[in-house]
Amino acid sequence: MEQKVGSFEVKKGLAQMLKGGVIMDVVNAEHAKIAEDAGACAVMALERVPADIRADGGVARMSDPEIILKIMDTVSIPVMAKCRIGHFVEAQILEAIGVDYIDESEVLTPADEAHHIYKHDFKVPFVCGCRNLGEALRRIGEGAAMIRTKGEAGTGDVVEAVRHARTVLGEIRRLQNMPEEEVMAFSKEIGAPYEVVLETRRLGRMPVVNFAAGGIATPADAALMMQLGVDGVFVGSGIFKSGDPARRASAIVKATTHFQDAKILAEVSRNLGGAMVGRQISALTEEEKLATRGW
Amino acid sequence: MKIGVLALQGAFAEHQSVLESLGVEVVQVRLPQHLAQLDGLIIPGGESTTIGKLAEDFNLIQPLRLFGREHAIWGTCAGAIFLSKDIGRRQPLLELMNITVARNAFGRQVDSFEVDLSMPCLLEVDPVDRPFRTVFIRAPIIESVGKGVEILSQLSDGRIVAARQGQLLATSFHPELTGDDRFHRYFMELAK
Numbered sequence: 177m178e179q180k181v182g183s184f185e186v187k188k189g190l191a192q193m194l195k196g197g198v199i200m201d202v203v204n205a206e207h208a209k210i211a212e213d214a215g216a217c218a219v220m221a222l223e224r225v226p227a228d229i230r231a232d233g234g235v236a237r238m239s240d241p242e243i244i245l246k247i248m249d250t251v252s253i254p255v256m257a258k259c260r261i262g263h264f265v266e267a268q269i270l271e272a273i274g275v276d277y278i279d280e281s282e283v284l285t286p287a288d289e290a291h292h293i294y295k296h297d298f299k300v301p302f303v304c305g306c307r308n309l310g311e312a313l314r315r316i317g318e319g320a321a322m323i324r325t326k327g328e329a330g331t332g333d334v335v336e337a338v339r340h341a342r343t344v345l346g347e348i349r350r351l352q353n354m355p356e357e358e359v360m361a362f363s364k365e366i367g368a369p370y371e372v373v374l375e376t377r378r379l380g381r382m383p384v385v386n387f388a389a390g391g392i393a394t395p396a397d398a399a400l401m402m403q404l405g406v407d408g409v410f411v412g413s414g415i416f417k418s419g420d421p422a423r424r425a426s427a428i429v430k431a432t433t434h435f436q437d438a439k440i441l442a443e444v445s446r447n448l449g450g451a452m453v454g455r456q457i458s459a460l461t462e463e464e465k466l467a468t469r470g471w
Numbered sequence: 472m473k474i475g476v477l478a479l480q481g482a483f484a485e486h487q488s489v490l491e492s493l494g495v496e497v498v499q500v501r502l503p504q505h506l507a508q509l510d511g512l513i514i515p516g517g518e519s520t521t522i523g524k525l526a527e528d529f530n531l532i533q534p535l536r537l538f539g540r541e542h543a544i545w546g547t548c549a550g551a552i553f554l555s556k557d558i559g560r561r562q563p564l565l566e567l568m569n570i571t572v573a574r575n576a577f578g579r580q581v582d583s584f585e586v587d588l589s590m591p592c593l594l595e596v597d598p599v600d601r602p603f604r605t606v607f608i609r610a611p612i613i614e615s616v617g618k619g620v621e622i623l624s625q626l627s628d629g630r631i632v633a634a635r636q637g638q639l640l641a642t643s644f645h646p647e648l649t650g651d652d653r654f655h656r657y658f659m660e661l662a663k
Contacts (some may be wrong), residue, residue, distance in 0.1 A: 177586040186583045189608045189648050193516045193548070196480040215524040217480055217517065252560075253518050254609065261504045276580035276609070426528075433479050433525055434501060436610060 182299030182416030185207040187321035190254065190301060191385035194218055194322075194408055198398065198429050199387065201225050201341035201412040202303070203455040205250040211415070213363065218277070220322035220410070221247040222311040223470060226283050226330030227413035227452065232463070236284040242274050248274065249338065259459035261470060262288025271300040277322070278302045283329045283412075290471060295319030305389065308469055309339045309347035310366030323382060326405065326467040327390020330413050332454025334391045334400065336467060341388050341404045346358065350375050363382065393418070393451050395444050419449030474662060475500040475509040477535075480519020481549060482652075484541075484645040487586065489655045498576040503534040511543035511618040511662030514550030516645055521577065522549055523563035537660060543638040543662040551641035552611050568636050569617035576612040576643075585610045588632070592623045596656040604651060605632065605644035613645055638662070 180186075186218040192295045197217025202208040203225060211219050224232065242299060256275035261280055266287075271279050280293055282305050294304040296319035305326035306312035306392040312323045325344060327337030351373065363373040375383050385408070387414035388401035393414035394412050401409050411428055418424045434440040460469070474490055476483040478499035490513075498505055500512065512535075514522070526532055538544070538624035539554075544567065546554040554565050555572040577583070587602035594600060605624075613631040616622060623633035624642075631645040638661045639658045 179586045181582060181584045181586055185606060185648065186608060188584060189606055189645065190580055192482045192648065193518070195482060195484070195517075195606055196478070197521055198516065212520060213524075215480075215521045215523045216527075248579075253520060254580065274579045274581060279485065295593065419581060429521065430525065430528065437501075465629065 182319065187301030188384050191303070191322035194254070196407045196433060198432050199256065199410045200415055200425060202247060203416070205246045207416055208247045208251045211425055212251045212253050214422055215429035216253060216425065218256055219247065219251060220256045220258065220279060220324055221275070222258060225413040227414060227417050229283060230330040236285070238263070238270065238324065243270065244275060245273055248355050249427070258284055260284040262291050262293060264293045266291055267298065271298055273301065282326060282453055282466050286469050290348040292318050292382070292471070305467070305470060307343065309351070310342045310368045310385070311470060312344060312382060313366070313372045316372050318381070320384065322385050324387040324389040327388065327392070328457050328460070329390045329466050331391050331457060331460070332393040332414055332452040332471050333457045334393070334397045335399060335457050337388050337391045338404065340467070341406055342400060344386070345405050348376060348381060353381055366389035377449070393428045393454060395441060398428045399431045399435040399441055402432055407460035408432065413450055422449050472496065472509050472660060472661065473498060473508060475506060475512040477512060477550070480521045482514045482645070482647060486513045486515050487507070489647055489652050493652060493655060494548040494563050494661065495498070495659065496631060500623050502529055503531055506534055506538050509542065510553065511535060511545070511658065512590070514544065514546040514553050514555045515647070516548035517551040517612065519549040520562050522553055526531050527563045532565065535565055538564065539639060542638070543658065545640040545658045547645055547647065548608065550611055551613070551643060554639060554641050555603060568634070568639050568641055569620050570634055570641060571614045572611045573614050574611050577607060578611055580609055583610070588624055590624050590633070593653045593657055603646070603653065604649045606648050607644050610643045
Protein backbone atom coordinates (compact mmCIF):
# COMPACT_ATOMS: atom_id res chain seq x y z
CA MET A 177 0.00 0.00 0.00
CA GLU A 178 2.12 2.82 -1.32
CA GLN A 179 1.04 6.35 -0.45
CA LYS A 180 1.31 8.92 -3.22
CA VAL A 181 1.63 12.59 -2.22
CA GLY A 182 1.39 15.66 -4.44
CA SER A 183 -0.51 13.96 -7.28
CA PHE A 184 -2.59 16.16 -9.58
CA GLU A 185 -5.73 14.43 -8.24
CA VAL A 186 -4.86 15.49 -4.69
CA LYS A 187 -3.94 19.06 -5.74
CA LYS A 188 -7.12 19.51 -7.76
CA GLY A 189 -9.08 17.79 -4.98
CA LEU A 190 -8.40 20.50 -2.40
CA ALA A 191 -9.86 23.11 -4.76
CA GLN A 192 -12.93 20.89 -5.14
CA MET A 193 -13.35 21.02 -1.35
CA LEU A 194 -13.31 24.85 -1.51
CA LYS A 195 -16.23 25.01 -3.96
CA GLY A 196 -19.27 27.02 -2.99
CA GLY A 197 -17.06 28.95 -0.59
CA VAL A 198 -15.41 32.33 -0.07
CA ILE A 199 -11.62 32.80 0.09
CA MET A 200 -10.71 36.00 1.90
CA ASP A 201 -7.58 38.19 1.79
CA VAL A 202 -6.15 38.74 5.28
CA VAL A 203 -3.05 40.68 6.37
CA ASN A 204 -2.66 39.46 9.96
CA ALA A 205 -3.75 36.79 12.44
CA GLU A 206 -6.58 38.94 13.79
CA HIS A 207 -8.11 39.32 10.31
CA ALA A 208 -7.62 35.61 9.68
CA LYS A 209 -9.61 34.77 12.82
CA ILE A 210 -12.43 37.14 11.75
CA ALA A 211 -12.48 35.46 8.32
CA GLU A 212 -12.57 31.93 9.78
CA ASP A 213 -15.32 32.86 12.25
CA ALA A 214 -17.34 34.39 9.41
CA GLY A 215 -17.22 31.08 7.51
CA ALA A 216 -14.41 31.61 4.99
CA CYS A 217 -13.39 28.27 3.41
CA ALA A 218 -9.75 29.48 3.15
CA VAL A 219 -7.71 32.64 3.60
CA MET A 220 -5.12 34.33 1.41
CA ALA A 221 -2.25 35.56 3.58
CA LEU A 222 -0.82 38.90 2.39
CA GLU A 223 1.21 41.85 3.63
CA ARG A 224 -1.12 44.35 1.99
CA VAL A 225 -4.52 43.94 0.36
CA PRO A 226 -4.64 44.84 -3.36
CA ALA A 227 -6.26 48.25 -2.72
CA ASP A 228 -3.20 49.21 -0.64
CA ILE A 229 -0.76 47.71 -3.14
CA ARG A 230 -2.41 49.98 -5.71
CA ALA A 231 -2.27 53.03 -3.44
CA ASP A 232 1.33 52.47 -2.31
CA GLY A 233 2.83 51.75 -5.73
CA GLY A 234 6.36 50.33 -5.97
CA VAL A 235 7.31 46.67 -6.37
CA ALA A 236 4.91 44.18 -4.76
CA ARG A 237 6.56 40.89 -3.69
CA MET A 238 5.79 37.69 -1.78
CA SER A 239 4.85 38.44 1.85
CA ASP A 240 7.26 37.98 4.77
CA PRO A 241 7.01 34.26 5.68
CA GLU A 242 6.67 35.32 9.33
CA ILE A 243 3.27 36.92 8.60
CA ILE A 244 2.10 33.82 6.70
CA LEU A 245 3.29 31.45 9.45
CA LYS A 246 1.45 33.45 12.13
CA ILE A 247 -1.73 33.19 10.09
CA MET A 248 -1.17 29.44 9.59
CA ASP A 249 -0.84 29.05 13.38
CA THR A 250 -4.06 30.96 14.02
CA VAL A 251 -6.62 29.28 11.76
CA SER A 252 -7.58 25.66 11.02
CA ILE A 253 -8.78 26.35 7.45
CA PRO A 254 -6.43 26.23 4.41
CA VAL A 255 -3.99 29.12 4.05
CA MET A 256 -2.97 30.37 0.59
CA ALA A 257 -0.20 32.83 -0.24
CA LYS A 258 0.86 34.74 -3.34
CA CYS A 259 4.09 34.64 -5.29
CA ARG A 260 5.06 36.76 -8.31
CA ILE A 261 4.38 35.47 -11.82
CA GLY A 262 7.37 33.38 -12.87
CA HIS A 263 9.13 33.64 -9.49
CA PHE A 264 9.66 29.94 -8.82
CA VAL A 265 11.97 30.59 -5.86
CA GLU A 266 9.28 32.52 -4.01
CA ALA A 267 7.09 29.48 -4.73
CA GLN A 268 9.76 27.11 -3.35
CA ILE A 269 9.86 29.19 -0.16
CA LEU A 270 6.08 29.13 0.20
CA GLU A 271 6.07 25.36 -0.32
CA ALA A 272 8.84 24.97 2.28
CA ILE A 273 6.84 26.79 4.97
CA GLY A 274 3.84 24.57 4.18
CA VAL A 275 1.17 26.86 2.71
CA ASP A 276 -1.79 24.91 1.36
CA TYR A 277 -2.11 26.70 -2.01
CA ILE A 278 0.07 29.17 -3.95
CA ASP A 279 -1.51 31.94 -5.98
CA GLU A 280 0.84 32.88 -8.84
CA SER A 281 -0.66 36.32 -8.94
CA GLU A 282 -0.82 39.33 -11.22
CA VAL A 283 -1.52 41.44 -8.10
CA LEU A 284 2.22 41.24 -7.36
CA THR A 285 4.80 42.69 -9.75
CA PRO A 286 5.73 40.02 -12.33
CA ALA A 287 9.23 38.50 -12.08
CA ASP A 288 9.19 37.11 -15.62
CA GLU A 289 7.60 38.81 -18.61
CA ALA A 290 7.40 35.68 -20.80
CA HIS A 291 7.06 32.61 -18.58
CA HIS A 292 4.97 31.38 -15.72
CA ILE A 293 6.18 28.84 -13.15
CA TYR A 294 6.32 25.16 -14.23
CA LYS A 295 3.87 24.07 -11.56
CA HIS A 296 3.96 20.29 -12.12
CA ASP A 297 7.29 20.23 -10.26
CA PHE A 298 5.68 21.22 -6.96
CA LYS A 299 3.82 19.14 -4.36
CA VAL A 300 1.84 22.20 -3.32
CA PRO A 301 -1.03 23.12 -5.67
CA PHE A 302 -1.26 26.44 -7.54
CA VAL A 303 -4.14 28.73 -8.47
CA CYS A 304 -3.63 31.15 -11.39
CA GLY A 305 -5.62 34.03 -12.84
CA CYS A 306 -7.11 34.26 -16.33
CA ARG A 307 -9.06 36.68 -18.51
CA ASN A 308 -10.08 34.14 -21.14
CA LEU A 309 -10.12 30.42 -21.84
CA GLY A 310 -6.76 30.35 -23.63
CA GLU A 311 -4.98 31.89 -20.64
CA ALA A 312 -6.75 29.47 -18.27
CA LEU A 313 -5.84 26.37 -20.29
CA ARG A 314 -2.20 27.48 -20.70
CA ARG A 315 -1.98 27.72 -16.90
CA ILE A 316 -3.54 24.26 -16.53
CA GLY A 317 -1.02 22.99 -19.08
CA GLU A 318 1.76 24.31 -16.80
CA GLY A 319 0.20 22.49 -13.84
CA ALA A 320 -2.28 24.90 -12.21
CA ALA A 321 -4.81 22.87 -10.18
CA MET A 322 -7.30 25.73 -9.81
CA ILE A 323 -8.18 28.80 -11.88
CA ARG A 324 -9.67 32.14 -10.95
CA THR A 325 -10.93 34.74 -13.36
CA LYS A 326 -8.86 37.86 -12.67
CA GLY A 327 -11.31 40.71 -12.57
CA GLU A 328 -9.49 43.86 -11.48
CA ALA A 329 -8.12 43.49 -7.95
CA GLY A 330 -8.33 46.30 -5.41
CA THR A 331 -11.05 48.25 -7.19
CA GLY A 332 -14.34 47.08 -5.64
CA ASP A 333 -15.74 47.32 -9.18
CA VAL A 334 -17.16 43.98 -10.32
CA VAL A 335 -17.32 44.82 -14.04
CA GLU A 336 -14.04 43.12 -15.01
CA ALA A 337 -14.86 40.00 -12.98
CA VAL A 338 -18.10 39.74 -14.94
CA ARG A 339 -16.32 40.35 -18.25
CA HIS A 340 -13.73 37.63 -17.59
CA ALA A 341 -16.24 35.07 -16.31
CA ARG A 342 -18.54 35.67 -19.28
CA THR A 343 -15.61 35.41 -21.68
CA VAL A 344 -14.37 32.09 -20.27
CA LEU A 345 -17.82 30.51 -19.95
CA GLY A 346 -18.83 31.79 -23.40
CA GLU A 347 -15.72 30.32 -25.01
CA ILE A 348 -16.44 26.95 -23.39
CA ARG A 349 -19.98 27.02 -24.82
CA ARG A 350 -18.56 27.85 -28.26
CA LEU A 351 -16.03 25.00 -27.97
CA GLN A 352 -18.74 22.52 -27.07
CA ASN A 353 -20.91 23.45 -30.01
CA MET A 354 -18.32 23.44 -32.79
CA PRO A 355 -17.76 20.43 -35.07
CA GLU A 356 -14.79 18.21 -34.25
CA GLU A 357 -12.68 19.40 -37.18
CA GLU A 358 -12.68 23.01 -35.91
CA VAL A 359 -11.19 22.18 -32.49
CA MET A 360 -7.55 22.23 -33.60
CA ALA A 361 -7.91 25.67 -35.19
CA PHE A 362 -9.74 26.89 -32.07
CA SER A 363 -6.89 25.57 -29.94
CA LYS A 364 -4.42 27.47 -32.11
CA GLU A 365 -6.55 30.63 -32.05
CA ILE A 366 -6.73 30.77 -28.24
CA GLY A 367 -3.13 29.54 -27.80
CA ALA A 368 -4.00 26.60 -25.57
CA PRO A 369 -2.71 23.00 -25.43
CA TYR A 370 -4.84 20.78 -27.68
CA GLU A 371 -5.25 17.94 -25.11
CA VAL A 372 -6.56 20.33 -22.45
CA VAL A 373 -8.90 21.91 -25.02
CA LEU A 374 -10.27 18.45 -25.88
CA GLU A 375 -10.79 17.60 -22.23
CA THR A 376 -12.62 20.90 -21.62
CA ARG A 377 -14.87 20.17 -24.60
CA ARG A 378 -15.61 16.67 -23.31
CA LEU A 379 -16.38 17.87 -19.76
CA GLY A 380 -18.27 21.01 -20.79
CA ARG A 381 -16.23 22.89 -18.20
CA MET A 382 -12.62 23.52 -17.29
CA PRO A 383 -10.96 20.37 -15.93
CA VAL A 384 -10.21 22.21 -12.65
CA VAL A 385 -12.24 24.35 -10.25
CA ASN A 386 -12.86 27.94 -11.39
CA PHE A 387 -13.43 30.77 -8.89
CA ALA A 388 -14.11 34.45 -9.59
CA ALA A 389 -11.92 37.24 -8.22
CA GLY A 390 -11.11 40.92 -8.57
CA GLY A 391 -13.67 43.52 -7.52
CA ILE A 392 -16.24 41.54 -5.53
CA ALA A 393 -17.36 43.82 -2.67
CA THR A 394 -20.95 42.94 -1.73
CA PRO A 395 -23.12 39.84 -1.12
CA ALA A 396 -24.92 40.67 -4.38
CA ASP A 397 -21.60 40.74 -6.28
CA ALA A 398 -20.75 37.26 -4.93
CA ALA A 399 -24.17 35.86 -5.87
CA LEU A 400 -23.92 37.47 -9.32
CA MET A 401 -20.67 35.62 -10.02
CA MET A 402 -22.13 32.35 -8.71
CA GLN A 403 -25.22 32.73 -10.91
CA LEU A 404 -22.98 33.36 -13.91
CA GLY A 405 -21.53 29.89 -13.23
CA VAL A 406 -18.28 30.07 -11.26
CA ASP A 407 -17.53 27.58 -8.45
CA GLY A 408 -16.80 30.09 -5.66
CA VAL A 409 -15.35 33.55 -5.00
CA PHE A 410 -12.23 35.31 -3.78
CA VAL A 411 -12.85 38.54 -1.89
CA GLY A 412 -9.77 40.71 -1.46
CA SER A 413 -9.99 44.30 -0.36
CA GLY A 414 -13.81 44.17 -0.29
CA ILE A 415 -14.00 42.89 3.28
CA PHE A 416 -11.30 44.57 5.33
CA LYS A 417 -11.65 47.90 3.49
CA SER A 418 -15.34 48.07 4.43
CA GLY A 419 -17.03 49.60 7.47
CA ASP A 420 -17.87 46.36 9.31
CA PRO A 421 -15.61 43.51 8.07
CA ALA A 422 -16.99 40.70 10.30
CA ARG A 423 -20.57 41.39 9.31
CA ARG A 424 -19.82 41.83 5.62
CA ALA A 425 -17.65 38.70 5.53
CA SER A 426 -20.42 36.60 7.06
CA ALA A 427 -23.00 38.09 4.68
CA ILE A 428 -20.86 37.29 1.62
CA VAL A 429 -20.43 33.68 2.82
CA LYS A 430 -24.20 33.30 3.20
CA ALA A 431 -24.83 34.90 -0.19
CA THR A 432 -22.40 32.50 -1.87
CA THR A 433 -24.28 29.48 -0.48
CA HIS A 434 -27.78 30.86 -1.13
CA PHE A 435 -26.87 32.57 -4.40
CA GLN A 436 -30.17 31.64 -6.04
CA ASP A 437 -32.44 32.72 -3.17
CA ALA A 438 -33.23 36.43 -3.57
CA LYS A 439 -35.10 36.59 -0.23
CA ILE A 440 -32.03 35.41 1.67
CA LEU A 441 -29.82 37.72 -0.41
CA ALA A 442 -32.06 40.66 0.54
CA GLU A 443 -31.92 39.68 4.21
CA VAL A 444 -28.12 39.33 4.38
CA SER A 445 -27.58 42.58 2.44
CA ARG A 446 -29.32 44.68 5.12
CA ASN A 447 -27.37 47.03 7.41
CA LEU A 448 -23.87 46.05 6.38
CA GLY A 449 -22.42 49.55 6.83
CA GLY A 450 -20.27 51.16 4.15
CA ALA A 451 -18.81 49.07 1.33
CA MET A 452 -15.24 49.80 0.24
CA VAL A 453 -15.10 53.10 -1.61
CA GLY A 454 -13.37 51.56 -4.59
CA ARG A 455 -12.26 52.87 -7.95
CA GLN A 456 -14.11 52.66 -11.22
CA ILE A 457 -12.31 50.58 -13.83
CA SER A 458 -13.04 53.23 -16.46
CA ALA A 459 -11.01 55.74 -14.40
CA LEU A 460 -7.87 53.53 -14.38
CA THR A 461 -5.06 54.12 -16.84
CA GLU A 462 -3.79 51.11 -18.84
CA GLU A 463 -0.65 50.98 -16.63
CA GLU A 464 -2.81 50.75 -13.52
CA LYS A 465 -4.62 47.63 -14.70
CA LEU A 466 -3.26 44.48 -13.07
CA ALA A 467 -5.24 41.98 -15.15
CA THR A 468 -3.08 42.54 -18.23
CA ARG A 469 -0.14 40.90 -16.39
CA GLY A 470 0.11 37.22 -17.38
CA TRP A 471 1.08 35.62 -20.67
CA MET B 472 -34.77 6.58 -4.35
CA LYS B 473 -34.26 10.21 -3.34
CA ILE B 474 -31.04 11.29 -1.65
CA GLY B 475 -30.06 14.76 -0.49
CA VAL B 476 -26.60 16.31 -0.59
CA LEU B 477 -25.93 19.03 1.97
CA ALA B 478 -25.08 21.92 -0.34
CA LEU B 479 -23.88 24.60 2.08
CA GLN B 480 -20.25 24.48 0.88
CA GLY B 481 -17.83 21.91 -0.54
CA ALA B 482 -17.80 19.11 -3.10
CA PHE B 483 -21.54 18.45 -3.21
CA ALA B 484 -21.79 18.48 -7.02
CA GLU B 485 -19.28 15.59 -7.21
CA HIS B 486 -21.50 13.41 -4.99
CA GLN B 487 -24.55 14.48 -6.93
CA SER B 488 -23.08 13.36 -10.26
CA VAL B 489 -22.10 9.91 -8.90
CA LEU B 490 -25.59 9.42 -7.44
CA GLU B 491 -27.29 10.57 -10.64
CA SER B 492 -25.18 8.14 -12.68
CA LEU B 493 -26.65 5.42 -10.43
CA GLY B 494 -30.20 6.56 -11.23
CA VAL B 495 -30.84 8.31 -7.90
CA GLU B 496 -32.92 11.48 -7.69
CA VAL B 497 -30.80 14.11 -5.92
CA VAL B 498 -31.90 17.15 -3.92
CA GLN B 499 -29.50 19.92 -2.84
CA VAL B 500 -30.18 20.68 0.82
CA ARG B 501 -29.58 24.26 1.98
CA LEU B 502 -32.57 24.82 4.28
CA PRO B 503 -34.50 22.56 6.71
CA GLN B 504 -37.50 22.17 4.39
CA HIS B 505 -35.28 20.55 1.75
CA LEU B 506 -34.98 17.44 3.98
CA ALA B 507 -38.61 16.45 3.43
CA GLN B 508 -39.20 13.15 1.59
CA LEU B 509 -35.52 12.17 1.46
CA ASP B 510 -34.34 8.57 1.94
CA GLY B 511 -30.83 9.59 2.93
CA LEU B 512 -28.34 12.45 3.02
CA ILE B 513 -24.67 12.90 2.10
CA ILE B 514 -22.61 15.54 3.89
CA PRO B 515 -19.73 16.31 1.51
CA GLY B 516 -16.13 17.28 2.00
CA GLY B 517 -15.46 20.97 2.35
CA GLU B 518 -14.47 23.08 5.32
CA SER B 519 -16.17 21.75 8.46
CA THR B 520 -16.05 25.18 10.15
CA THR B 521 -17.85 26.76 7.17
CA ILE B 522 -20.44 23.98 6.90
CA GLY B 523 -21.05 24.05 10.68
CA LYS B 524 -21.47 27.82 10.77
CA LEU B 525 -23.91 27.89 7.84
CA ALA B 526 -25.87 24.96 9.34
CA GLU B 527 -26.19 26.94 12.56
CA ASP B 528 -27.07 30.23 10.84
CA PHE B 529 -29.85 28.62 8.81
CA ASN B 530 -31.27 26.50 11.69
CA LEU B 531 -30.28 23.13 10.23
CA ILE B 532 -28.57 21.54 13.27
CA GLN B 533 -31.69 20.22 15.02
CA PRO B 534 -33.49 19.11 11.82
CA LEU B 535 -30.34 17.22 10.74
CA ARG B 536 -30.11 15.49 14.14
CA LEU B 537 -33.74 14.39 13.89
CA PHE B 538 -33.24 13.25 10.29
CA GLY B 539 -30.21 11.15 11.29
CA ARG B 540 -32.16 9.25 13.96
CA GLU B 541 -34.47 7.84 11.29
CA HIS B 542 -32.45 7.95 8.06
CA ALA B 543 -29.10 7.13 6.56
CA ILE B 544 -26.45 9.86 6.58
CA TRP B 545 -22.95 9.57 5.10
CA GLY B 546 -20.28 12.12 5.91
CA THR B 547 -17.08 12.29 3.82
CA CYS B 548 -14.08 14.15 5.30
CA ALA B 549 -15.60 17.41 6.65
CA GLY B 550 -18.91 15.53 6.71
CA ALA B 551 -17.40 12.87 8.98
CA ILE B 552 -16.19 15.61 11.32
CA PHE B 553 -19.68 17.15 11.35
CA LEU B 554 -21.32 13.78 12.18
CA SER B 555 -19.00 13.07 15.12
CA LYS B 556 -19.48 13.51 18.87
CA ASP B 557 -16.22 15.20 19.67
CA ILE B 558 -13.27 16.73 17.82
CA GLY B 559 -11.42 18.30 20.75
CA ARG B 560 -12.26 21.88 19.74
CA ARG B 561 -15.31 24.09 19.70
CA GLN B 562 -17.29 24.17 16.47
CA PRO B 563 -20.86 23.12 15.60
CA LEU B 564 -21.27 19.31 15.37
CA LEU B 565 -24.26 17.03 14.85
CA GLU B 566 -22.98 14.60 17.52
CA LEU B 567 -24.88 11.76 15.83
CA MET B 568 -22.05 9.22 15.64
CA ASN B 569 -20.27 7.78 18.62
CA ILE B 570 -16.81 8.60 17.25
CA THR B 571 -14.10 11.11 18.09
CA VAL B 572 -12.31 12.71 15.15
CA ALA B 573 -9.07 14.67 14.77
CA ARG B 574 -9.05 17.34 12.07
CA ASN B 575 -6.11 17.75 9.64
CA ALA B 576 -4.62 14.62 11.18
CA PHE B 577 -2.02 14.06 8.46
CA GLY B 578 -0.70 17.63 8.32
CA ARG B 579 -1.16 20.30 5.68
CA GLN B 580 -2.01 20.07 1.97
CA VAL B 581 1.56 19.05 0.95
CA ASP B 582 0.94 15.88 3.02
CA SER B 583 -2.34 15.01 1.27
CA PHE B 584 -2.12 11.62 -0.46
CA GLU B 585 -3.76 8.74 -2.34
CA VAL B 586 -3.50 5.07 -1.43
CA ASP B 587 -5.20 1.75 -2.26
CA LEU B 588 -7.02 0.27 0.74
CA SER B 589 -8.72 -3.01 1.35
CA MET B 590 -12.44 -2.44 1.92
CA PRO B 591 -14.15 -5.74 2.83
CA CYS B 592 -17.52 -4.04 3.47
CA LEU B 593 -17.84 -3.34 -0.28
CA LEU B 594 -18.18 -7.09 -0.98
CA GLU B 595 -21.82 -6.57 0.02
CA VAL B 596 -22.40 -4.55 -3.16
CA ASP B 597 -19.74 -6.00 -5.48
CA PRO B 598 -18.51 -9.59 -5.22
CA VAL B 599 -15.19 -8.88 -6.98
CA ASP B 600 -12.71 -8.25 -4.16
CA ARG B 601 -10.33 -5.48 -5.13
CA PRO B 602 -8.79 -2.50 -3.31
CA PHE B 603 -10.48 0.90 -3.20
CA ARG B 604 -8.50 3.99 -4.24
CA THR B 605 -8.75 6.41 -1.32
CA VAL B 606 -7.96 10.11 -1.62
CA PHE B 607 -7.05 11.95 1.60
CA ILE B 608 -7.11 15.76 1.41
CA ARG B 609 -6.14 17.61 4.60
CA ALA B 610 -8.04 14.66 5.98
CA PRO B 611 -9.29 13.85 9.47
CA ILE B 612 -8.92 10.47 11.15
CA ILE B 613 -11.35 8.69 13.41
CA GLU B 614 -9.38 8.60 16.67
CA SER B 615 -11.69 6.31 18.59
CA VAL B 616 -15.01 4.58 18.18
CA GLY B 617 -17.59 3.97 20.90
CA LYS B 618 -20.44 1.57 21.46
CA GLY B 619 -22.36 0.43 18.39
CA VAL B 620 -19.72 1.56 15.91
CA GLU B 621 -18.16 -0.87 13.44
CA ILE B 622 -14.73 -0.11 11.99
CA LEU B 623 -14.84 -0.53 8.19
CA SER B 624 -11.29 0.37 7.17
CA GLN B 625 -7.90 1.21 8.64
CA LEU B 626 -4.59 2.38 7.24
CA SER B 627 -1.62 0.01 7.50
CA ASP B 628 -0.61 1.75 10.76
CA GLY B 629 -4.02 1.01 12.26
CA ARG B 630 -5.55 4.47 12.04
CA ILE B 631 -9.30 4.31 11.41
CA VAL B 632 -10.55 5.94 8.22
CA ALA B 633 -14.07 4.49 7.77
CA ALA B 634 -16.73 3.52 10.29
CA ARG B 635 -20.42 2.73 10.46
CA GLN B 636 -23.02 3.01 13.19
CA GLY B 637 -26.32 1.53 12.04
CA GLN B 638 -27.41 3.64 9.06
CA LEU B 639 -24.73 6.29 9.70
CA LEU B 640 -21.48 6.18 7.76
CA ALA B 641 -18.26 8.20 8.11
CA THR B 642 -15.22 8.17 5.79
CA SER B 643 -12.05 10.30 6.09
CA PHE B 644 -11.47 10.02 2.35
CA HIS B 645 -13.32 11.01 -0.83
CA PRO B 646 -14.97 8.21 -2.85
CA GLU B 647 -16.68 10.92 -4.95
CA LEU B 648 -13.31 11.84 -6.53
CA THR B 649 -12.20 8.40 -7.70
CA GLY B 650 -14.70 7.29 -10.35
CA ASP B 651 -15.35 4.11 -8.32
CA ASP B 652 -19.03 4.09 -7.31
CA ARG B 653 -18.96 1.12 -4.90
CA PHE B 654 -19.12 3.28 -1.77
CA HIS B 655 -22.11 5.18 -3.13
CA ARG B 656 -23.85 1.87 -3.86
CA TYR B 657 -22.99 0.70 -0.32
CA PHE B 658 -24.62 3.86 1.05
CA MET B 659 -27.70 3.36 -1.13
CA GLU B 660 -28.17 -0.03 0.59
CA LEU B 661 -28.10 1.73 3.97
CA ALA B 662 -30.69 4.25 2.75
CA LYS B 663 -33.12 1.57 1.54
